[in-house]
Amino acid sequence: SQQGEEDPQALSIQEGENATMNCSYKTSINNLQWYRQNSGRGLVHLILIRSNEREKHSGRLSVTLDTSKKSSSLLITASRAADTASYFCATDADAGNMLTFGGGTRLMVKP
Amino acid sequence: SQTIHQWPATLVQPVGSPLSLECTVEGTSNPNLYWYRQAAGRGLQLLFYSVGIGQISSEVPQNLSASRPQDRQFILSSKKLLLSDSGFYLCAWRHSRHTEAFFGQGTRLTVV
Numbered sequence: 001s002q003q004g005e006e007d008p009q010a011l012s013i014q015e016g017e018n019a020t021m022n023c024s025y026k027t028s029i030n031n032l033q034w035y036r037q038n039s040g041r042g043l044v045h046l047i048l049i050r051s052n053e054r055e056k057h058s059g060r061l062s063v064t065l066d067t068s069k070k071s072s073s074l075l076i077t078a079s080r081a082a083d084t085a086s087y088f089c090a091t092d093a094d095a096g097n098m099l100t101f102g103g104g105t106r107l108m109v110k111p
Numbered sequence: 112s113q114t115i116h117q118w119p120a121t122l123v124q125p126v127g128s129p130l131s132l133e134c135t136v137e138g139t140s141n142p143n144l145y146w147y148r149q150a151a152g153r154g155l156q157l158l159f160y161s162v163g164i165g166q167i168s169s170e171v172p173q174n175l176s177a178s179r180p181q182d183r184q185f186i187l188s189s190k191k192l193l194l195s196d197s198g199f200y201l202c203a204w205r206h207s208r209h210t211e212a213f214f215g216q217g218t219r220l221t222v223v
Contacts (some may be wrong), residue, residue: 006154028207042117042201042214043155086156090212097143097162097208098170103154 006089009107019076021082023089024069032065032072033090037104042054044086046074081111082100113138117202117215124222130175132218134202137183142204144185145212146177149199161185168194197222 007022009066031050035043047099049056049065049072056063062075088104116132125132136142143162147155157170159177167177174193177189178186183200 019191033211035212040199040217040219043203043212045211047209092209097160097168098157099145099159099203099205099212101147101155106152111118 002080006087006105009103010103010106010108012110013079015079015081015109015111017079019083019107021074021077021087021107023072023074023102024072025089025091025102027091028094029067029091030094031092033092034061034063034072034074035088035090035101037086037088039085042109043097045101046087061064076107079107079109081109084109085106113204113213115202115213115215117218119218120216121219124192124220125189126194127150130187130196130201130220131208132187132202132220133213134185134187135183136179136204139183139204139206142215143178143207145203145205145214146185146187147200147201147203149217151199155201159187192222194222195219 005024031048033048034046036046037043047058047063049063060077065072084104086104088101090099090101092099114137145160146158148158149155160168161179164179175189200218203212205212
């Protein structure tokens with residue numbers, strides 16, 4: 001089963017614009033993680049935000065977490081063509097060892 | 112440093128044939144190990160995970176099974192493949208729960 005659901009499913013923007021992707025989930029979490037996947041490749045971890053954190057930044061990436069709304073957002077500022085990829089959120093439950101992924105957002109950045 | 116190896120990269124198998132996909136991790140001990148399947152253009156479906164040798168948790172009862180014969184080896188198997196088993200299979204590891212995961216490069220399985 002998929003815990004996180006990303007929105008939008010696909011996003012197309014011009015280079016230099018900001019890209020925002022959203023993730024909603026259903027159950028209690030310890031942390032929420034964002035990953036990137038280039039076509040036909042494995043996933044690469046981008047950022048992890050714990051349930052007691054509200055914002056986290058890493059370079060051009062910013063993540064917010066609202067546990068009351070059970071939602072998170074990933075912002076990529078000043079996007080580049082190389083940011084073209086699929087982005088997934090993953091929820092890490094408090095109990096157990098499962099890491100559950102959403103359906104992903106396919107981002108296309110046009111040069 | 113830690114690395115994860117997953118092979119083969121691509122596989123074409125006839126319906127009814129067996130399957131064995133292998134994943135090994137180097138440079139760490141007692142990792143949590145995961146098998147996911149991804150349909151084209153879709154998200155990741157968690158199939159199995161393991162927190163130790165011989166300990167397998169199954170999330171989706173189906174035509175597949177998993178085994179962990181050694182600490183850093185995770186195997187995904189099937190006795191008889193179905194067309195619906197086609198997909199992109201990803202192995203991942205992490206040090207423990209509540210940490211980041213590291214993925215292999217995946218195996219694209221096509222059942223014909």
